[in-house]
Amino acid sequence: MARRAQPLGAVVPAGVAAGALVLALCLGTLAAVAWRAEAGGGLGAADWAAIRFTLFQAALSAGLSCALAIPVARALARRQFAGRGLLITLLGAPFILPVIVGVVGLLALFGRNGMVSAALAPLGLGPVDIYGLHGVLLAHVFFNLPLATRLILQGWLAIPAERFRLAAALGFGPGDVVRRLEVPMLREVLPGAFLVTFLICVTSFAVVLTLGGGPRATTVELAIYHAFRFEFDLGRAALLSLIQFGMCAAAALMALAVTVPGGFGAGLDRPLKRWDADHLGLRMQDAAWLGLAGLFLLVPLALIVLRGLAGLAEMPAAVYAAALRSLVVALVSAAVTVGLALPLALAANRLGGLRGTALQGAGMLAIAASPLVMGTGLFLLLFPVVDPVALALPVTAVVNAAMSLPFALRALGPVLAETERSHGRLADSLGLHGYTRLRLVTLPRLRRPLGFVLGLSAALSMGDLGVIALFADPAQATLPLQLYGLMGAYRMEAAAGAALLLLALSLGLFWIFDRGGRANAAV
Template identity: 50%
Template sequence: MIRQANHKAFANGIPALFAFLAPLTLVVASIGALWSMAAPTLGETSSVGSALSSLFSDVYVMRAVRFTLMQAALSAILSALLAIPLARALATRNFPGKAAILSLFGAPFILPVIVAILGLLAIWGKNGPMHTLATGIGISGFSIYGLPGILLAHVFFNLPLATRILLQGWLAIPAEQWRLAAQLGMSSKAIARHIEWPMLKERLPGVLAIIFLLCATSFTVVLALGGGPKATTIELAIYQAIRYDFDLERAALLACLQIILCAGLAVISRLITQDHDTGESLGGAIHRSDRTSRASRWVDWSVIILALAFLAMPLMAAFLRGVNGLIMNPFDAAALLPAALRSIAVAMGACLVMGLISLPLAQLSIHLKGKTRRLVELPGFAIMVAPPIALGAGLFILLHQHIPIDRLALPLTSLLNGLQAVPFALILLTPAMGQIKRDYGKQIQQLGMNSKTAIRLVHWPLMRKPIGLSLGITAALSIGDLGVIALFGSPTAPTLPLYLYQQMGAYHMDQAYGSGLILTLVAFAFFLIFDKGLAGRDKN
């Protein structure tokens, strides 16, 4: 009996061991390949300090570093500053359709990045209404390309994220504090100082760090709207070094720098991100006696309407121009359908990778305690440290001399997209598994259920929703991903995002909008198939 139990425990531990070691091994192997390739450029020095000194003396590298940090910092600051009044307005005002607006705030996360850029071009581009309006009131010289367009796109993607985080902060403030403020007759300034600022002081650093990290590793936005000598980030420089110059030493040098930068940002983000403890609450809706005046209502509604227009107009423009593009220029089925099938194949592979890594890690996490439990975070941290472009550059260096990269383009893209989704999946899966263990663990043991029975009767019904959402997010992000496939893919066998980008590069904008609409429909369809198809039947 003891041998059988030990054998069973060992067998159950194999998937978790694989899920823990596989991402770490891949990251370490990729970083090792990058360092080996970069060593000649760094003077084959064994000193990390000397290597970094040599690295930062490169003018081209420093230009990319400065622009990466500058655009990421500005994007984070703008997104956070604009999110503060928006989150406060949404927390204060109740109105019909509020849930729909909050759902709209999740659309930029699922929407393919390249399609969102098409929408921004339709509104803010040279022929867009905002450019026409700016010209009409005497503001000339605005261009969506370069730093202004990159900031605009990053705010579009990250304003909803910052708003949702800060909105949760406002809603977490106990209703008793608002009642006490009303009874004491506190002014708006006093409330901001004694109630709102303590919450913001704890949440804003985390918001800024998360958005900074996202923007520092943003590839598609900079590829589409930047790319000039003055608007090149480290990731774009890696792509250009491999695809255009085939300068693997420079690509490795830049990738090493990107990993160092991401490691530092990930550590800082981890250290300064914390929960806001607001104390006990008896519940109740937020009622603010200081924001009942007509002026305050006007300000809040203006903020909500402007934010809604900023987010909705590009989405509507991309949709309408996509419909018009398909009507005026029917798509080339011989080219578009194979591209769509490649994107779907990549997404299914990414979902498989995500599931094989995330589910065993989440299961392992709930059986560990204290500091030991943090070991499970190592694969996710390693993936954050080595973003897809840098990790892809390492894999390119490892494999290009042995296997034609074009043959591995789709499997490698699936692998990297699936790994990129692991941190998001763990956030969804680990709490759900932990709750099942707390609520039903003892009953499962007392009833003597075997693993298959427990999964069928308990785990699957309760895990269906988080698993479906994890798969939906992974599929949607992978279908719309342009970063990894741009590095590995062949122009003659593109995925749907790469096919769309090729149309944009050829200035076939009507066709690009039509392809963008199809790409969006495919991404949202697979998101709904997984999310609603699995979770929709959940009666709990």
Template identity: 60%
Template sequence: MAAGIFAIRRDWGGGAVAAALAALILGTLAAVAWQARGLSGLGPWDWRAVWFTLWQAMLSASLSALLAIPVARALARRRFPGRALLVTLLGAPFILPVIVAIMGLISVFGRNGVLNDAFRAFGLPEITIYGWQGVILAHVFFNLPLSVRLILQGWQSIPSERFRLAASLDFAPADIARHLERPMLRAVLPGVWLAVFLVCLTSFAVALTLGGGPRATTVELAIYQAFRFDFDLGRAAMLGLIQIALCLAAMSLARWIAIPAAFGAGLDQPDQLTGPRGWRRITDTLAITLAAVFLLWPMLAVTMRGLPRIPALPADVWDAALRSVVMALISAALAITLSLVLALSVARSKSRLIEAAGMLPLVASPLVLGTGLFILLRGTLAPQSLALPVTIAINAIMALPFGLRALIPAARDLRADYGRLADSLDMQGLARLRLLTLPRLARPIGFAGGLAAALAMGDLGVITLFPSDQPTLPLKLYQLMNSYRMADASACAVLLMAISFALFWLFDRGGRLA
């Protein structure tokens, strides 16, 4: 601890940013804790929301992880045209605005969706996407690609020499599953399950649009209702503390469940072995096909429905789009600056305290931080004036952990490869930043900026807490859906999706060209 504090003092720039970040996050959480009035302030419907949050998060995480296993296994052992593109598309839902994906799911599973139209044509009973089943369906849609990518990395981490040895010993598929695949899954699945569980635990837009009602209200939605409709800050604060406690408990539990696979190191040679033939080839093909249809169909449906109506969108939608782009660019610039300062500081000082400060946003959800900032700032500023600045700041802060994960390894490599040479040339300050740091870190900076811009562009969270006559594009889309203007909502969804992907591509491409 003393070494970490000394490193922070020596590297005052990163230490100052880390201290300010810790003060902001911990201060807002302290304000939430101070405002909370204890468990006695919660009613039976609040406890029902806690129970539903836990129940749906556990079920969503379990379904996402279990369904991802056959898909990841099929992708790991099969080679086919378009495989690389499909694996890349599996990462798209992470930067896809939540409200857009929900719009796509409604286009397929909604009352006037493709499936219900087909059911009505054949005289079958209709299905509904609203309620607990819609919340779980949407969470599986979002988190199945994430689970597949993480489990696929686990499969690819098994040294190819182990598979060659298994082939030389004439292992059957059941033997490979027992000795290679199951140990890997025991090591990987707890982390996958935890990641999805935390996402579902703090999900807001899904519950806001597809849930609601006493039987499908999450803690995050209950915080929003207590804040926005009842203006019961004590109740909202207590619910926020419960949510933080649930997240911390889940993170602690995962440490006890994971079991290292202990395969040992390999020679990093590519595996050219083919998967088993026969009926297993058929099941692999079916798993990949069903996953691709489930993930791509909603996006294709909303695109086909909304694309022709984009030119007819009203002027207020374009105003909201411009406002969102400006906010996303400011959030991305702020996130890049903070991430770069912290990453360079961690690379120089090797301080765990600075890195831990950058990871603090993972402790609380945006709604909890928004509630804390409102408690701290109320009485000094009008609520209407807080909406856009607070949204920009929290979006930048919430993108910090992802930016640091991309920048810290690259910053350490930069320090190890060029640090002594730059020091011997007395290259400092802006000259070092312009001639060495920015050119060498352009790729991770571009990726981090694109991720921050895309996430900020599609955010529907903090902005809903504050009354504002200047809605962002996601909030405008939500308002159109609530007004049952589904044609305009589809066009707005396509516009939001296009801008989000364009921002990510521009930042990421700019980093690659630098």
């Protein structure tokens, strides 16, 4: 391989150092919680109930999301229509939509004072109660249906066009195509889509915090928060943290063991005539699924905008100060994400083989970690040295960066590998190594994914309501925490304005960085 001819230089030590830091954040903080914990009586009935509810709601949420995603993905795969590209782009919105903002939109639609309750009132029905298990499921499907759709859509787009042409030549009907082509593809794609969605639902915090509705709808993540924040029971928090990490690690390993299509954007602009779907009934069926999915995803966002515009004047001055703090945290988090991801990806690509895979695996470990566990561990490590509350914002930025790292590695890794395959030998023959090679060969081809990584990590950090909740201090509240406080005080007009501001800042950060990465990029 061309990369083997290069001197290792400083790339590998930098990548190893980044991997060690990630391991310290994921495993070191967990060890700190366990070490400082006092021996307790183990788990109580409420803790076991939280574990059961976590697994139940995650499995049900993932199952519903994937089941609904199948007809939506099929409709997108076999139909060409005006606005199709825009709709596919909108399916990526939940990746950067702040969870608390999505919850505000769902409350505006399905809450006691929402549109659905208002429509049911003349019929003597309602109001709708969105709190509890059904509210958690509704929110999880809202956030994860687009993700499952994108994953399953890639399975359809990966089927060679020649297979469908051959099926048409052989006279296959819609049922034959489903049985011979689509079902085998779904057997390959669905397990990975389900497990990835399941993992996201296991670690859900803001959804359950706002819509859980009490002890009967509490997850392990929320139980850790209560054990640390309100009871300061480190023994219980440590044990719950170990269980949380075990569940996430098991789901992550299972997700890695099954095949999930990569490259979300590949093939979306290659129209293919589907003779098997050229029937009026199937066209109406696809249109209905796409229309329902579009309404389900877009109406809450439209309500956020409409109600937010009316609520801007009701926002207290503290909201703007919180927005500034969130911007700073988001920018720092984005910089830390790239500072960790780039050396990790470069070193893994340079080493190759088992060592490279192990190094990349260390960076991906954050997908199985809980941000609340990281925050708790860092609190315990910092407490003897400095007041952790004073470092709440830096700690939040670092933890958010670690949680964005798996997405960054997935974006950078394939581009680095392709760059090495296509330009590695030429660079070696020209004697390009070290910083010169990085500047002239590698970074120009990483401009697009780096812009995407910066935008994604900044947007995710902008909307995070996790670690900062552990160190909650009114003087250091971020915009999501300020928004949650307004909702708790039933100042829904001001909350709607803050939600609109948070949505605009998150989407704006993503657009600026992503656009900057694509501007004038010829490679």
